[in-house]
Amino acid sequence: MANLRIEHLNKRYGATTVLNDVNLHIDEGEFVVLVGPSGCGKSTLLRMIAGLDGASGGDIHIAGKLVNTLAPAERGIAMVFQSYALYPHMNVRKNMTFGLKFTGVPPKERDRRVAEAARMLRLEELLERYPRDLSGGQRQRVAIGRAIVREPAVFLFDEPLSNLDAALRVSTRVEIANLHRMLKSTIVYVTHDQVEAMTLADRIVVMNRGCIEQVGRPLDLYYAPANLFVAGFIGSPAMNFFEAMVERVESGCACVAGPGFRSFELSAPSLKVGDRLTVGVRPEHLGRGADGPFAVEGVVELVERLGESSFAYLRRGDDRLFVAEVRGRQTPTPGERATLTAAARDVHVFGASGLRISTQSDG
């Protein structure tokens, strides 16, 4: 268990910058999820923490120790790979103990750790089997077991659930959460799946194009995204965006108008007349009949029924589509005209630079 400090980390391959001045502090015992679209540098960051890739600049401290020049094994990390990366010619027990031989763990201690990990991960029956005889979920548990027996200061997970089918992904996700509760270890976890990120993380790090866009607790990211990228990335289906402009300002209240929605009043003192804005509203916050300052009208084009709710795709005045989540059995029919509203606290406003503009309803 240890904290992790990353300062001004850079990674360049020739002319391309993969990571650009990344700063991140992770507390002891914290479960941090790195999330972002593919190619955003999250896996590279993880590999650099592991010591598998070198840095072009910047420092990595694990447990207060500068580890820039240390080999992976000396950093006190253990990594779980997306492909499991089990040694195919060794049985489960050997897979778990192989690395311990070289790090000076005496045989008795090795056996104890394997027994402990096997109990925790329900691998006792499988210890003498080979990876080829195991199912995907079992292989993933062995890979996690191999990390546990190293008793690392920091666990690194690189998209560990991507190769599993949907049902197994959910159960393994729960297992990883339980594991974190039991071991109370520091975990850095990379995924592109925001459900994994939201459910597992103490804090989420949203990355894009080699930079950190926002670091925060899952619900903070959801309810108060710092910028357009985070707003669009967190949440499914993605947030609806409407282009807007400030028309009038009267005693701290700005009147915001734009194509496709009814103009509304916004209490944001920093706004000036003529400011270009982007207004964002999540599909699940758009409702029929509810009253709110924000109202948008559209014609239903397509309805996706999920059971407990449906996603309605509507074409609005300026000929663009937006999505609304409709709960209950009553689903809208294509061709129907509907007016949807959202409460003031569910309306996100972003400035021309893409950064969030705080409004008074943010509280």
Add this chain to the structure above:
Amino acid sequence: MTAEQRVRSLSVHLVLIAYSVLAVGPILLVVMNSFKVRSAIFGAPLAPPDPTTFSLIGYQRVFRTAHILTYYSNSLIVTLVSMALVLLFGAMAAWALTEYRFRGSTALALFLSIGIMVPIRLGSVAILNMMRSAGLNDTLTALILVYVAQGLPMAIFILSEFIQQIPKDLRDAARCDGVPETRIFFEVVAPLLRPAIATVAVFTIVPIWNDLWFPLILTSSDSTHTVTLGVQQFLGQYITDWNSVLAALSMAILPVLVIYVILSRQLIAGLTSGAVK
């Protein structure tokens, strides 16, 4: 199966059968005739031995007159030691060239691929001179050195391809586990290369075992002759002892056959892996 499919599969099989007969025929002829008396070899070369023509005279003569066992053990030593060295150094070099980027690695890989294209026999005179000045003339060591040089480029080429197929995550996992680089090679990578190693082993062994050229120019005494060279003493300018030649050749086939059978399962896996995945 439609008529067209049947015709197609029949024609494919005809070609394959014809090829097999062509390839196996001469070997069968050698083995068959090695068990016949001299007159029967010339009288009816295509007939199998029958009670009247059966004879072991060739084998008796080979064992009595020639140092066949010495030749045999020389061939075995040269072939097996060369193979072991080619596999060891080939795999290590292939690993280094694919896994690590270092100054001159591309040039080195290029240099080695030139070795595949240029036949080593072009350097016979230079090799002979080198061996003589190194005092290695007429030794098995000389042969082994030449064969290792001959086998290495191809071995490195084939093994590099296979090493690239081993998932990178596996090496990274081993590094995170704290396994030293040499142990990663010998205990993680090498076991996974088994099919490739079997393939390279067969490709290495056959030309070495069958080679006549280098034993001819590099060895001069009976104690260093190999089987292929030893057989030549039965081929005279005026009289050729066909019984002995055929008997010795039949025996020379055996070891390669045995090695092939042992490696064949791995070999097939090696030849087809990558094609069917």
